[in-house]
Each structure stands twice: as structure tokens, then as C-alpha cells.
Amino acid sequence: MRTSIIIPCLNAEAYLGVAIRSLLNQTRPPHEIIVADNGSQDGSRRIARSFGAPVRLVGVPERGASRARLAGFAEAEGEALMFCDADDLLAPETLAALVGALEAGEGDIACAPWYRFEQGQGGAWHWAPPSCAPRCAGQDDLSAWLGGWYHPPCSVLWSRAAYQRSGGWDPDLAVNQDGDVMMRGLARGNVLARTASGAAFYRRLPGGGSLSGTARSERGVAARLEVNARIIDLLEGSGRLPRYRSALAGSLERIACDIPSDAEALRTRCADLALRLGNVPDVAQARPRWPTGSGPPGPDPHTRPSIAASANRPDLRVSVVIPAYNRAATIARAVASALAQHPPPLEVIVVDDGSTDATREVVEAIADPRLRLVSQPNAGVSAARNRGIAEARGGLVAFLDSDDEWLPGKLAAQVARFRSAGPRLGLVYTGFESLAADGSRTVHRARHKGWIYRDLLARNVVTGCGSTAMASRAALELVGGFDPALAANEDYDLVLRITRFFEADCVPGPFARYHDGSATEARVSRHAGANRASRRVLFARYGEDMRRAGTAHLFFIASAERELFLAGGTIPVAMRAAARAILSRPQRPYAWRWAATRFLPQLFRRAVSHGASRA
Structure with a gap:
């Protein structure tokens, strides 16, 4: 199965190079990467060209990410499709996991685990848990999406048939284009398969924004209402509206909370959609999340990384x-x-x-x-x-x-x-x-x-x-x-x-x-206190990956070893780390053996010394 990855691009030179590099570094590389450029005035086009095959640059005179995606799709040759933003990243095993799910017939669309990619005050980028609502037990995919659970496009691989069944990207929708195309696809019968491996990283630019904008602006609220209206139409036409009435009502209530109090037309539109669902709470009484006219806070201007993107010609200086x-x-x-x-x-x-x-x-x-x-x-x-x-x-x-x-x-x-x-x-x-x-x-x-x-x-x-x-x-x-x-x-x-x-x-x-x-x-x-504090931070950052890889107990054992070795370390702190190792994998004998060989001799010597002093 050949994979085509489509990247809409407009003045994205700050991150485009590393985004492409993460795609080329896949253990199962894509057949092609199509950069659909909306008329960039910075160095984006030069960066895209510098990679050579399989990266292709397509000029798109019409503005808008969805128009760029549509132009990229028109050029795509693959049987599987991914739409990445120009600042997104993939872990190297991600495409292999997604393609494997589609080839195994697990679904029409495959999605991988995803994370926010955020920059700290010192400039280092780290990943953090997803920012979407959690998925509730028993929800199907469409209900979960309507409830605020989602996967960004960079974590989703479409079969060509599933994408065409969805109706494709809508260039006239202001924002929430990804939610629109996915929910239309699910409403039309596409099956979503979730992989356990792989990871996509959805970049949050400094100040909390992203290149795809925000869904809480007035334009965003209007677009979200339009998406809900489309889903209601599709479900009504297929006779499945009763099944999703509750999920749609909850979605409309959340949208109503984002409507400024003076936006009467939006509030009326929301109430009309709620009436189509029958006996649901009165969304007209929902309180707005920000003062009238103020709108949500916008993203701060982002700064470019200090290092230029590298392409396929290595600089070995x-x-x-x-x-x-x-x-x-x-x-x-x-x-x-x-x-x-x-x-x-x-x-x-x-x-x-x-x-x-x-x-x-x-x-x-x-x-x-x-x-x-x-x-x-x-x-x-x-x-x-x-x-x-x-x-x-x-x-x-x-x-x-x-x-x-x-x-x-x-x-x-x-x-x-x-x-x-x-x-x-x-x-x-x-x-x-x-x-x-x-x-x-x-x-x-x-x-x-x-x-x-x-x-x-x-x-x-x-x-x-x-x-x-x-x-x-x-x-x-x-x-x-x-x-x-x-x-x-x-x-x-x-x-x-x-x-x-x-x-x-x-x-x-x-x-x-x-x-x-x-x-x-x-x-x-070389000091235990600094090591102890930093390793707490490391586990907070990477603990989920450690648990998934089955290595958390080994990390805690390494922490205990450093506590015993470094200046300022203490046996009680080392023992607590060893206990966490045992609790992480109680069925594995290694942690038990390690703790026994490290601590029992010391405890025995202490007991003997204490007995001798009392004698």
C-alpha cells in the first residue's frame, strides 16, 4: 500500500524542514510527500525543493489550507492518504503501524496515539498529553468525536476509498475542517481503527496557538455549528439520528458556551439545531465563556528556531x-x-x-x-x-x-x-x-x-x-x-x-x-539532590512511554542505583525507588532480586551493629 502525505503550506519555513524530515525518517517511508504551497513569501518553497524525491512541491494559487489539501489530493498517487500540517511530526514507527492496520483490514481509517508538542521557556520542545476531551466508555467513534475527543490529521491515515466516501475537505468552511471531514466520514460508515504503536506530535506554538488557528473565535463557532448541521442531516437521512441525539445535544451545548452574548444570530442558529433533536436542554441559556466582544485570547507571535532546516545534502562541517x-x-x-x-x-x-x-x-x-x-x-x-x-x-x-x-x-x-x-x-x-x-x-x-x-x-x-x-x-x-x-x-x-x-x-x-x-x-x-529532582521530571515526561514499553521498573532501579552512588544520596530514598520498581512490575523477579542483593546485606549489618552496641 503506497502512502501519500499532503502538507498544506503557507509561510511555514520555521518548521517545514523538520516536519518533512520526520516523515522521511519513517521505518516504512511514504511513497510521496506533496507540499501544497498557498503562495509562501518566505523560504518554504526553497526548503521543500531542497529535499528532492519523494518530496514534491505543488503551487496552489487559491488561499486556504483546505484548498491546498484538495490540490495535493488531486496530485496524490497513493492508496493511503495522510494530511499533515507543516509543523507536525511523526515518530519513526508511526506510518508502519497505520499502514499495517489498514492492510490488515482493521478499519477504513487508522489513527495513532498523539501528543501535544510544546516549547518550554528555555526553548526545548517536549511532548505532553492530548488536549482533547477523554473518550467515555461505550462511545462509538462518532459519538466520541462529537463529545470533544479527536485525533489531529497528522495522526490519521485514510484509505483512498474512505476519504472519498467522506466527501473530502470543504474549502468554504472557516475552521474545524478536520472535524468536519472526519465526522462526515464516520457518519457515512467509515470504520476507525486505533493503533497501539506509533505517535504523532501536534505542535503548539508559543502562546498556545497552532498553525491551524482556533475553533473558539466567532468564525470558529459558526463553522462548528455548520458541521453539526451537516452531521444531523446525514444521520437523519440514514435513519440513525436517534442513536446520536444525546451526543449531538452535548456538542451543541458546548458550542453555545463559546458564543458571545451579543451574537444573536449564532445563538438562534444553535437553538434551531437543538430543536431538530427533539427533547434536549435549552442551549439558549448556556453562558458564554468570555465577555461580550472580547473573544478568546489569540496566540502570541511565534519565533523561528535558531537553526536552519536541513534537507538531503548533508553539511558535515x-x-x-x-x-x-x-x-x-x-x-x-x-x-x-x-x-x-x-x-x-x-x-x-x-x-x-x-x-x-x-x-x-x-x-x-x-x-x-x-x-x-x-x-x-x-x-x-x-x-x-x-x-x-x-x-x-x-x-x-x-x-x-x-x-x-x-x-x-x-x-x-x-x-x-x-x-x-x-x-x-x-x-x-x-x-x-x-x-x-x-x-x-x-x-x-x-x-x-x-x-x-x-x-x-x-x-x-x-x-x-x-x-x-x-x-x-x-x-x-x-x-x-x-x-x-x-x-x-x-x-x-x-x-x-x-x-x-x-x-x-x-x-x-x-x-x-x-x-x-x-x-x-x-x-x-554528581549530586543526588539534583539527580533526584531531575529524574522526577523525566518520569513525568516519559513515564507513559516507559509503562507502555515495560521499562518503568528498570528506570526506578536506575534511580535507586544513583541514589546509592551519588554524594548526598540516602538508603531510604533508594529503597523507595526500589519499591516503586517492584510495584511497577510485581510479577517480574528482577526488581525483587535487585532490592534483596542491595539492601538486605546493609540491613543485616545495621541490625548486627545495633545489637553489638546494646550488648
Whole structure:
């Protein structure tokens, strides 16, 4: 089954590139991606053309997303159709799951789980639960949709027959076009299949808006009433109106709450539709949700990501980013190890994060045209790395902590991986060696590669990321860089977000040296309190995926291990984490065995010590 993906586009250069990249990164790639452009005046058309096949650009002189979708459909060759907005994203396994459902005959339309994709204050993008109403037990698909449960178009795959049966997109409808086409399709007998795997990400732009607008404006209310009228007509004509009377009445009541008190024509229209349903509550008495004439709050203007979208021609130039805060004693060593790489990096960017020692002076004394010093007030390591990303000119960005160093050949080995891989590759990391204060050396080899998101849901398998990782600009653009809100595990969080959309690769051998002696005692990441707080945030963000993958118990075990290992950790907190691991998968013996081997000897020793002291 060939899949055609249609993207309506108007001045969407800020996000179009990463949207297309997430579609091309599918484990079952689409047959074609049709960008239906409504006359963009920015760089959208150039970005679409830059990808080449299977991306096609179609010019649509008529304005409106629905007209663009119709024009894209007219060009589409596939037996399956998806309509994505220009700022939406898909996890790599999504199309395979959706196509599999259609090919298995599970339904005429398939939909995957979906999430909101939202930007935090620090610029990092994270996913959050759907913003629609929950689905009630016993509801069929049309009743659920009328009740406010829905799937955005980026999570829906249509068979061509199902789409044609729906009647297609209505270019004259102001908003709520997706609800209209879906509910008409369901009212005409299409069957919806829901997949357990895959994930679509519906972007919420800063300020709460999206490229598709809002359904709570006056135009939106009018459109929603029109959609309800159409559904009533269809159900009445097929004799099925009694079955959906309650769901339609609830829908009209919710719409009535969004009608400004002075919009008499809309209120009359709503009441007339309610009368067609028979004995239902008087929607004319519903109270508006905002003061007369004020309307709902509009979205704030959104800012463009700082990194340009990348297409199929890879830029393999490397920018090195070194964040530094009071590292006068070690920064020269780190910089020298980066400048000594062969082939040489395009640039080495040191971001001085408000140092109060001689860090700046040490860097300024290094005479090399590739070295750039950027200064900012102290904002933390994530903000410093993000500043370096924003300054970087290369297509690949490699990170190095200011108290670590690289070994010869690191950049060459990682660039070789990017050169031989396709654009699905977003991250390459290496092994590293730890050098203790007493001179002892421990080697940590890198092993995990491919689609490693599930591995990461159990524990951080990309350790030492702050000095071993190299990421593509496309990956960093999509996820928005590091999250400054995290005091620790910010690298773990970044890798989780990157690997949700991109493959990872590794160079097994040690190519970075991690100085684990007295000079690094100030690392925030080595303190249990910061780790504890950040891991709570990580579980809040990724806990649902951990539970679905069956790895939540392993994440809690890793939390307990860190509590026992890090400075400031306590046995009671570690035991609570172990208890959560057992409760997550009580039937699995691993968590029980782990807890027994870690805690029973310590409890026995305490009991013996307590008995001896009493004697």
C-alpha cells in the first residue's frame, strides 16, 4: 500500500524542514510527500525543493489550507492518504503501524496515539498529553468525536476509498475542517481503527496557538455549528439520528458556551439545531465563556528556531561547543584537544557562562582563528550549550565539557558515521575513559545504536554525552536543544528527545577522557539532590512511554542505583525507588532480586551493629 502525505503550506519555513524530515525518517517511508504551497513569501518553497524525491512541491494559487489539501489530493498517487500540517511530526514507527492496520483490514481509517508538542521557556520542545476531551466508555467513534475527543490529521491515515466516501475537505468552511471531514466520514460508515504503536506530535506554538488557528473565535463557532448541521442531516437521512441525539445535544451545548452574548444570530442558529433533536436542554441559556466582544485570547507571535532546516545534502562541517564556568585550570586542555582533531573542526566555540575567575583570559590567550569566545551572564550549562548551538555554523555540533578532553581521531570517527548513514541518523556518540584522581583509568565502551529510544526509557545508555556526543543540526532543530530547567540529566533528556525521532550510532572505543578527580567535584550532575529532582521530571515526561514499553521498573532501579552512588544520596530514598520498581512490575523477579542483593546485606549489618552496641 503506497502512502501519500499532503502538507498544506503557507509561510511555514520555521518548521517545514523538520516536519518533512520526520516523515522521511519513517521505518516504512511514504511513497510521496506533496507540499501544497498557498503562495509562501518566505523560504518554504526553497526548503521543500531542497529535499528532492519523494518530496514534491505543488503551487496552489487559491488561499486556504483546505484548498491546498484538495490540490495535493488531486496530485496524490497513493492508496493511503495522510494530511499533515507543516509543523507536525511523526515518530519513526508511526506510518508502519497505520499502514499495517489498514492492510490488515482493521478499519477504513487508522489513527495513532498523539501528543501535544510544546516549547518550554528555555526553548526545548517536549511532548505532553492530548488536549482533547477523554473518550467515555461505550462511545462509538462518532459519538466520541462529537463529545470533544479527536485525533489531529497528522495522526490519521485514510484509505483512498474512505476519504472519498467522506466527501473530502470543504474549502468554504472557516475552521474545524478536520472535524468536519472526519465526522462526515464516520457518519457515512467509515470504520476507525486505533493503533497501539506509533505517535504523532501536534505542535503548539508559543502562546498556545497552532498553525491551524482556533475553533473558539466567532468564525470558529459558526463553522462548528455548520458541521453539526451537516452531521444531523446525514444521520437523519440514514435513519440513525436517534442513536446520536444525546451526543449531538452535548456538542451543541458546548458550542453555545463559546458564543458571545451579543451574537444573536449564532445563538438562534444553535437553538434551531437543538430543536431538530427533539427533547434536549435549552442551549439558549448556556453562558458564554468570555465577555461580550472580547473573544478568546489569540496566540502570541511565534519565533523561528535558531537553526536552519536541513534537507538531503548533508553539511558535515563540525562546530564544537564548550560551555565553561570558572574553568581557568582546565579550559586550555579542553580547547587544545578540540583544535588538535584531524580533520580539523570548522570552529570551536567557548561559551563563557559568567565566569568570575580567569577563564575568559585563558581562552583569549589561545591564538587560533577557529576559536571563538562568546560570553553571557551565568545561566547554567544547558543555556550555555544552547547559546553555542545558536552560534554554530556547521551542520554537525559536537559537545565537550570544559574539564574533559578528547582523544585523537574522535571527530573523524563520528563524521565518518554521519557520512555513511542516511538522514535518519541524528546522533553519534563514542566510548570514553574515566581518569580518577589517583591516576586509575576505567574504560566505558559505547554499545547501543539504531532506534534506541526504548533502551533509553530503561536507563541512560548514552553516558558521558556532554563530551562524547555529536548531533546533527536537524536533530537539534527539531527538539530545541537542551532544557535549562533541568539541573541534572539534561543530556539524558536531550538524547531521549532526539532518539524519539532519529536513529543513533556509536563509536565503541574511548575517544573522550572524563576527568573524575577533585577538579570535577563541583559537577551538579554528581549530586543526588539534583539527580533526584531531575529524574522526577523525566518520569513525568516519559513515564507513559516507559509503562507502555515495560521499562518503568528498570528506570526506578536506575534511580535507586544513583541514589546509592551519588554524594548526598540516602538508603531510604533508594529503597523507595526500589519499591516503586517492584510495584511497577510485581510479577517480574528482577526488581525483587535487585532490592534483596542491595539492601538486605546493609540491613543485616545495621541490625548486627545495633545489637553489638546494646550488648
